[in-house]
Amino acid sequence: MLGAAATLTGEKVLARSEEEYDTVTDNPIVISTWNFGLDANKAAWKVLKSGGTALDAVEAGVRIPEADPRVNSVGYGGAPDRDGHVTLDACIMDHKYRCGSVMAIEHIMHPISVARLVMEKTPHIVLAGEGALQFALENGFKKENMLHPEAEKAWKEWLKKAEYNPVMNAENKGYHKKKDPMPGSKTNHDTIGMLAMDARGNLSGACTTSGLAYKMRGRVGDSPIIGAGLYVDNEVGAATSTGVGEEVIRIAGSHLVVELMRQGYSPEKACKKAVERIIKCNPEVAKKAQVCFLAMNKHGEHGGYALHPGFVYALRDKNTEEMMQPKHIYQE
Numbered sequence: 456m457l458g459a460a461a462t463l464t465g466e467k468v469l470a471r472s473e474e475e476y477d478t479v480t481d482n483p484i485v486i487s488t489w490n491f492g493l494d495a496n497k498a499a500w501k502v503l504k505s506g507g508t509a510l511d512a513v514e515a516g517v518r519i520p521e522a523d524p525r526v527n528s529v530g531y532g533g534a535p536d537r538d539g540h541v542t543l544d545a546c547i548m549d550h551k552y553r554c555g556s557v558m559a560i561e562h563i564m565h566p567i568s569v570a571r572l573v574m575e576k577t578p579h580i581v582l583a584g585e586g587a588l589q590f591a592l593e594n595g596f597k598k599e600n601m602l603h604p605e606a607e608k609a610w611k612e613w614l615k616k617a618e619y620n621p622v623m624n625a626e627n628k629g630y631h632k633k634k635d636p637m638p639g640s641k642t643n644h645d646t647i648g649m650l651a652m653d654a655r656g657n658l659s660g661a662c663t664t665s666g667l668a669y670k671m672r673g674r675v676g677d678s679p680i681i682g683a684g685l686y687v688d689n690e691v692g693a694a695t696s697t698g699v700g701e702e703v704i705r706i707a708g709s710h711l712v713v714e715l716m717r718q719g720y721s722p723e724k725a726c727k728k729a730v731e732r733i734i735k736c737n738p739e740v741a742k743k744a745q746v747c748f749l750a751m752n753k754h755g756e757h758g759g760y761a762l763h764p765g766f767v768y769a770l771r772d773k774n775t776e777e778m779m780q781p782k783h784i785y786q787e
């Protein structure tokens with residue numbers, strides 16, 4: 456049912472009722488970036504299979520790599536900036552365009568949960584740096600040391616040359632190999648972006664990262680930026696990204712993918728077109744940098760696309776739990 460609501464300018468717009476957002480589906484589903492998405496999906500699936508909301512599912516899901524020191528590109532264990540500070544970026548978005556984000560927050564184990572509180576408890580969408588930390592502490596979050604000894608060791612090693620040079624897909628090379636309990640110590644980026652549809656057919660997404668390793672102090676990537684690292688439009692679908700954030704921000708990547716799905720492109724095709732836009736904007740950088748998109752539409756169809764080989768995403772629904780290998784543009 457549509458009801459009329461007045462905007463600030465007095466103009467009448469059509470607003471949706473709560474029920475109108477619900478279209479029951481018997482097939483909840485969750486997808487998330489990289490190998491560490493498998494464990495994250497397990498936590499999200501627990502919520503989804505018991506009838507929980509996609510919003511609760513994505514928050515629960517991405518909290519897993521946030522607290523896992525083996526994942527050195529997200530949360531605890533994440534690589535610090537070039538001055539040795541672990542600064543974290545995260546955002547979350549639900550099926551009603553509600554969203555929250557924290558940028559460059561320090562000392563907090565679960566930035567995604569702070570982002571959700573920004574969404575639910577403040578009139579704002581983004582809190583950054585000191586202000587984000589203050590808000591977290593005021594709301595009962597604990598101040599913690601987020602620099603894991605392994606990450607500190609790797610940073611000190613990096614300081615010897617102090618060359619800034621993102622490593623493509625390094626995360627994917629190590630995680631979940633039993634021989635290598637602290638893999639990815641050579642990784643210097645890779646975010647978890649997670650998209651879920653719940654049993655009511657509602658979509659939500661979450662995205663959280665420590666950003667590019669050894670970045671400049673204060674640098675913020677695409678991941679906490681609504682429309683860049685994550686976007687959800689419950690009428691159409693949801694998208695998220697991972698890779699060199701500067702290239703994603705330039706094209707408002709996740710929003711672009713959702714708009715392409717609105718035009719009728721499948722999730723995979725929409726992601727491919729966004730990746731092609733990256734090449735068009737910055738062809739020289741695109742040859743060297745990894746950027747990947749992941750998307751799901753309103754029917755639970757999903758797909759991804761990357762600039763370079765190596766991108767994988769994890770899928771979980773009632774029938775399957777598996778890793779997917781999307782296509783890529785460059786063939787090296």
Ligand code: ASP
Pocket residue numbers: 644645646664665666667675676677678696697698699700701
């Ligand atoms: N997109 C993240 C950033 O630029 C890094 C990554 O996903 O690899 O901060």
